[in-house]
Amino acid sequence: MTSTDDRNPADLLEIVRDSVSAYCAAAHDFGFDPDAPVVRLHEPTFGAEEINAALECMLTTHVTMGRKVKAFEREFADLFGWRHGVMNNSGSSANLLAIAGLANPAARDGLKPGDEVIVPALSWSTTVWPLIQLGLVPVIVDIDPLTLNIDPAQIERAIGPKTRGVMIVPVYGNPCDMDAITDLCRRHGLILIEDCCEALGAYYDGKPLGGFGRVGTFSFYYSHHMTTLEGGICVTDDFELAELYRILRAHGWVREVEDQQVWYDRYPHIDKRFLFVNVGYNLRPTELQGAMGSVQLPKLAGFVDTRRANAAWFARDLSRFGEFFDFQQETPKGRHSWFGFPITVRDEAPFAVTDLTASLNRAGIETRPIICGNIALQPALKDWPHRVVGDLRNGTRVMTNAFSFGNHQAIGEQARSYVTDRIGAFMRDRGLA
Ligand SMILES: Cc1ncc(COP(=O)(O)O)c(C=O)c1O
Incomplete structure (x- = not known):
């Protein structure tokens, strides 16, 4: 089939980009109108730039997780000073992956079925559900009435013989009392997990939330501080855990791990592309989400x-x-x-x-x-x-x-x-x- 249009794709892409920008300029107005006052819980953080970045993935047909997701993971982790970021398709998926990794038999010093993890009464549903889904027991403790965050004294009170972890939620982006929480986790040998899905851009003592424990999670849902429409990420400084997250994120195969050779050497008789080394999910984001993330982050x-x-x-x-x-x-x-x-x-x-x-x-x-x-x-x-x-x-x-x-x-x-x-x-x- 021959094309009837002899314009080249780069020129056509420019036309698409200009049209998108013109459309957004004409159609998007999220400012306040005193004659028809509406104050919504959220308004889109994205516009022509992000739409164009996503559209370019569609137009080039590079739509499944690839180099744009990888680039965004690197930019996100570098901005906040974490070693690894593993992007996935929602904050809820990030929580699921975070806990699935820690509760996996392959995790070093992880969680075992029946272990208790302390959570605040003011948690999101999918802060708590992954714990249950993975055979752990959530222990619900009260919050401080003024910060609205988990009360460290209540954590201390709740610790029992089966308690192995604490999963905190900085409510609405208000940092928890990290001095008290990291201290008690150290004293009691508890794994700290930070559900920062509503706390992107928050800091404690000059340090970004998400890096105080073994793993932190963030959400890029439409209504959050920045968006990839749906999206989330697990951040950690632990290379082995990050590799496990990359395996569990996509089917349990090794295609996206950084150190693939170690697996190829161990199983030389199995096709590298279809080498499944753990029991995984499919929690991958699309390439469009990675592309949007890179535009939103700055x-x-x-x-x-x-x-x-x-x-x-x-x-x-x-x-x-x-x-x-x-x-x-x-x-x-x-x-x-x-x-x-x-x-x-x-x-x-x-x-x-x-x-x-x-x-x-x-x-x-x-x-x-x-x-x-x-x-x-x-x-x-x-x-x-x-x-x-x-x-x-x-x-x-x-x-x-x-x-x-x-x-x-x-x-x-x-x-x-x-x-x-x-x-x-x-x-x-x-x-x-
Ligand atoms: C504390 C917390 N955890 C997890 C989530 C889930 O994020 P998502 O909507 O991206 O699945 C949210 C969503 O707002 C949240 O507030």
């Missing part, structure tokens, strides 16, 4: 700066209602990356949190609960082995009394003033302001 710091500036402004402006609200406190030594802006309504406030959120929702301001609320109260856990330590009252209080509204890169002065004005109006209607 923008991350700016996105986080905007979130931090907004959070400081919200806290300042809403302090006039401090008798009714608790605001999330940034952990000492921590640099919070503010996934959203959470507020806990005090028990003594003369209104219910649902009255306030309904009023905000009517005004076009989206709200949501904090993570899953107290995960121990979710019905999913009832048929699975787990242990609850204490009454989890702080986690439950967040579930019943807290909510958040959007705090992201597209929120500027007008949008944030609109949010706090609407909260002010709600208070005035009740004679509280």
